[in-house]
């Protein structure tokens with residue numbers, strides 16, 4: 001984990017870029033950076049999951065517009081090409097045109113209702129029920145005319161619920177899917193039992209030109225929907241994964257300092273203890289505590305105390321190696337895990353941290369300079385089967401010795417040789 005300085009304001013977050021986000025301050029800010037990396041269109045798409053229920057419903061309605069537009073254009077084309085009248089049932093086409101027109105009017109009504117709802121009750125789930133039912137109704141009307149056993153029906157049955165489940169509330173999607181599937185099955189069996197003709201819009205073509213026309217029409221009506229399902233599903237899932245990664249990162253980050261939090265540093269320590277046993281390599285664990293930190297809070301106030309903690313983390317992070325890990329153990333106490341560092345190397349690193357921290361000038365907002373020191377205790381083991389908490393306890397005892405011996409110093413302690421304690 002890389003160290004970062006938590007930004008004090010939103011605009012500062014923006015200026016610092018995505019590196020800040022990975023360590024996390026606020027989910028909203030993090031999301032802002034994910035979005036920032038995308039182009040304008042992508043940005044609009046990825047933020048859909050954050051939209052209100054009503055806005056998502058309106059989005060579905062708007063997405064239906066190309067479908068209606070396509071049908072009107074296609075109908076106009078067919079009506080104006082008399083050679084197609086032998087393979088398209090014109091009277092059915094006209095009645096379907098009427099139904100489409102009525103559906104457009106209903107759709108506009110729902111859209112208007114949605115525009116009112118988005119102000120008054122933006123999270124009304126009822127609106128999603130309404131929109132999805134309208135969506136299903138439009139599709140069922142289409143399948144009545146082009147046939148429930150068509151490619152379009154399969155694509156719709158698979159694509160729409162998947163897309164809906166990603167984007168919308170689950171209940172209205174299951175409800176609309178149930179109704180659509182029931183209606184499609186009903187239409188399919190009714191056509192199979194000759195209750196009405198299957199795909200009444202189409203007159204089965206007898207020549208190649210007719211078959212090619214119907215093939216082209218299938219592509220024309222389905223390509224957009226197909227591409228849309230894929231692109232949106234891909235975008236949603238990518239966004240979802242990015243969000244999960246960020247939330248996981250945030251859950252392992254100390255909100256004030258941006259270094260590992262207690263859970264995360266202990267996790268890291270567990271892994272390193274297992275590795276030292278497996279590889280027989282050295283491992284050092286350091287605990288440090290700021291000296292007289294209470295005075296900083298008392299003299300300068302809590303916000304300045306926070307600033308000191310942030311600056312301390314920054315100095316420590318700058319003076320450890322890339323493979324080391326720094327975590328906030330609690331309050332003004334930090335842990336540093338130094339994988340592969342023997343006693344001598346650990347001492348060098350810790351001394352460097354101690355000296356640099358004592359040297360660091362911390363400027364308050366009122367331009368006052370504060371200096372702090374810290375006491376360090378550490379323990380070094382190599383290939384020893386040992387419980388991590390024993391290491392921490394031993395390092396803590398060394399820290400206690402450093403405090404007792406005058407502070408701003410480093411002390412080390414051998415791990416207890418008593419077997420029951422080592423394995424405790």
Ligand SMILES: Nc1nc2c(ncn2[C@@H]2O[C@H](COP(=O)(O)OP(=O)(O)OP(=O)(O)O)[C@@H](O)[C@H]2O)c(=O)[nH]1
Pocket residue numbers: 256289290291292293294295297301302303304305306309330331332403407
């Ligand atoms: N500003 C700030 N203060 C904190 C935070 N967590 C703990 N503290 C303060 O850290 C101080 C710790 O004080 P003590 O435990 O008495 O230790 P100390 O004053 O550093 O003295 P020694 O450790 O003996 O050198 C307390 O005043 C806590 O309120 C924090 O997140 N921010």
